[in-house]
Every structure is written in C-alpha cells, then in structure tokens.
Amino acid sequence: MPELWRFRVSLPERSEDACDDQRVESQTSGRTIVLVGVFFAIALMLILPMRSWLTQRGELAELSSELEVTRARVAGLQQQESNWQEPAYIEEQARLRLNMVKSGEIGLILRGNDVAGQDVSQEVPPNTWYERLWQSTDSASGRRPTEIVGGNVQDSPNAN
DSSP states (O other): OOOOOOOOOOOOOOOHHHHHHHHHHHHHHHHHHHHHHHHHHHHHHHHHHHHHHHHHHHHHHHHHHHHHHHHHHHHHHHHHHHHHTSHHHHHHHHHHHHOOOOTTOOOOOOOSOOOTTSOTTOOOOOOSHHHHHHHHHHHHHTOOOOEEETTEEEOOTTOO
16 A cells, blocks of 8 residues: 555744653643542542441441340340249249248348447438428528427427
C-alpha cells in the first residue's frame, strides 16, 4: 500500500524544550487531579460500608458477651434445678425459708438483732415518708419528741 496520507505539519518555531515542558506539566497536573479524584471517589464509596461493618462488629461483640452471661445464668439455673431434685436440699430450704421443723423438734425464732452487750434502746429510723418528714421538722426545731414513761406523756427536758 502506498503511503498517501502522510502529512507534515509545521508549527511556528519555538524551542522544543519549552514546548515539551509545558506539555509534561499539563499532562502531569491533569493526571494528578484525575488520580486524586478517583481516590476520593473510592474513599467515599468505602466509608458507608466500613462504618456499617464496624458497627456490626461492635454489636457482635456485645451480643457475644451477653450470650456468655446468659449461658452462665442457664448453667446456674440448671444447677439449682438439680438441687431441688434432692430431698435433703428441699428439707434444708423448708427449714430456712418456711421455719418448718420435724415432728418432735422445737422451733426457735429469734427476732431482731439483739446481741449481748449492745444497747437495745437505740432509736429506730422511720420507715414512711411522713415519719421522716415529722422527724426532720422536729430535729430542725431543736426539740425532742415527747417521751412516754410508764404510760404518761412527759415533755423532754429540752422542750421550749
């Protein structure tokens, strides 16, 4: 085949070094921008799946620790169930919880925390909200509540 399509274009004369430098700089900066853009796009595409993956890993770790706690609880309940199958354990629990005694035995129930050498006359803290309120108003006023001696009500010595 003959070479018919051969053209030679002549450009105005410039120094070839300046032209090559401009061409290399423009290609390098364009390629760099495209490359940075591609990396940025890849990073944006990977952010959401990575976030989901990390979240799921955290949930998985939490669920596995919860599973271990549940397994330990199940093992404890199975042990407790096996204890309740033994008659000696049932008898022990009946004695402790229900204060039951065998026939011929005498049951003894101690009430309170009376220990030898302790002062039993300590004031019992109030249980209800209105008792606590009344006690706080008495203590704020500086007065003591009236004392009952032998069925007679007497004012305390510090009463105003």
